[in-house]
Amino acid sequence: MTDTNAEIPKPPILPDASAAGHAQAFRILAPKAALWFEPGNGQLIVSFDNLATVDEPYPRPPWLLARLQAEGYAVLGVQTFAKDWYRNPDAAPLIQTLAATGFFKAFDQVVFIGASMGAFAAINLATLVPGASVIAFSPQSTMSTRIALFERRFGWAVRKSDWTTPAFLDARDAVPDVAQIVLLYDGRVAEDLAHARRLTAPNVQLLRIDHCTHEAIRVILKCGALPPLLAGVMQTGRAGPAFWQAMRTRRTVRKWARAMMEAVVADARPARIHATATALLRQDDYLFAQTALRDLKGP
Numbered sequence: 001m002t003d004t005n006a007e008i009p010k011p012p013i014l015p016d017a018s019a020a021g022h023a024q025a026f027r028i029l030a031p032k033a034a035l036w037f038e039p040g041n042g043q044l045i046v047s048f049d050n051l052a053t054v055d056e057p058y059p060r061p062p063w064l065l066a067r068l069q070a071e072g073y074a075v076l077g078v079q080t081f082a083k084d085w086y087r088n089p090d091a092a093p094l095i096q097t098l099a100a101t102g103f104f105k106a107f108d109q110v111v112f113i114g115a116s117m118g119a120f121a122a123i124n125l126a127t128l129v130p131g132a133s134v135i136a137f138s139p140q141s142t143m144s145t146r147i148a149l150f151e152r153r154f155g156w157a158v159r160k161s162d163w164t165t166p167a168f169l170d171a172r173d174a175v176p177d178v179a180q181i182v183l184l185y186d187g188r189v190a191e192d193l194a195h196a197r198r199l200t201a202p203n204v205q206l207l208r209i210d211h212c213t214h215e216a217i218r219v220i221l222k223c224g225a226l227p228p229l230l231a232g233v234m235q236t237g238r239a240g241p242a243f244w245q246a247m248r249t250r251r252t253v254r255k256w257a258r259a260m261m262e263a264v265v266a267d268a269r270p271a272r273i274h275a276t277a278t279a280l281l282r283q284d285d286y287l288f289a290q291t292a293l294r295d296l297k298g299p
Contacts, residue, residue: 008061011036017097022074022106027059028098030090033080035098036062040074043234044107046132048078048086048118048125051157063118064226071227074107078125083157085143086121092168095128104129109234111135115217119183123171123199126178133180133237135229137217138189141198142170150194175201180237182229184220186212188263205238209247211259222253252283261288270296 011025020026020037028035036059047063062077069075078095080086104110110132114122119139126132142148144163147170163169175181180203185192187208196206212219220226228242250256257280264276273296277289 008038008065010059011038017094017101017103020098020101020103022103028094030094032082032084032088033078033086033090033094034058035094036077036079038062038065038069038075040069041072042074042108043072044074044076044104044110045230046076046078046110046112046122046126046129048112048114048121049080050115050118051083051154053118054080054083063115064113067221067226068230071230073230078121080121082161083117083154084161085117085140086125087162087165087168091121092125092128095125099129104132109133111230111233113137114139116140116214120171123178123181124168124174127174131179133233134178134182135233136181136183136199137220138185138192138214139171139183139195139199140191141172141195144169148195148198151191153191172198175199175204178203180233181205182207182233182237182239184209184216186210186214186216186259188259189214207239207243209250211256211263212250213255213259215255219250219253219256220247222255223247223249254284254286257283257286258288261286261292265292265295 011027013027013029014020017028023039025038045068049063053063062075065075080091110129112122112126112132113135115137119136122134123136126134143151143158182205183196183199184207185196187193188210192214209216223246225243225246228246229239232238232240232243264273273292277292280286280289
């Protein structure tokens, strides 16, 4: 779930948050995490790394920076140096220290955003900025196997990270303290569905977008649906009709089409397999659709 950014000048590193302002880009470094700020309009997006972006060496721009700047937003990247779900001693204190300076109060709206690991962190750490909203793509509610008994993914990274320290252990506990959460997930991914159910609350808008896989953000980006999603959340705290209008083009996204075809094949109804594969082949020369038709005919 990486995002392509053009070469971006590296902002100066500040000694501490007291020197942070809103007009100039800056970075603040700690041993386990960092902040990277780029100025924009009066609306701030706080973006979080995910498991894929952590593979890119630091210094790397904040997740989605180029796309967010194109919409005029100010961006604060919260960046971790390990696949630790931000359960390190530096990420939360960096935000807390910046909040203590009044930094976030200068913005009309603050939206925390992340995918998977980053979405877990966005929900939890948004509680440090009163009034902030969250957009969470395919979030985990926790990776503690004592709490989420259904979750067995990302085994190596989970074993290497801390799932015993109580603070920010379970995003479910954070939900009541967040103004509004828009949670997007593929309900056909069993673990993502289970996490979404754990995070259900009156202030959570659940958006089920099947066949987008755990990497739903990739399909959303391909559809051009991120700008209307952000605009809707900024205006009303919720995704609106413009988001769903943009998502209608998901049928033309290869990732979505492949997942759709796989689901239909798994359902094992020949007529539906034939109809779906034929429809997809009218759209593009998909090998997976050709394979589904060939397998229908048998040896």
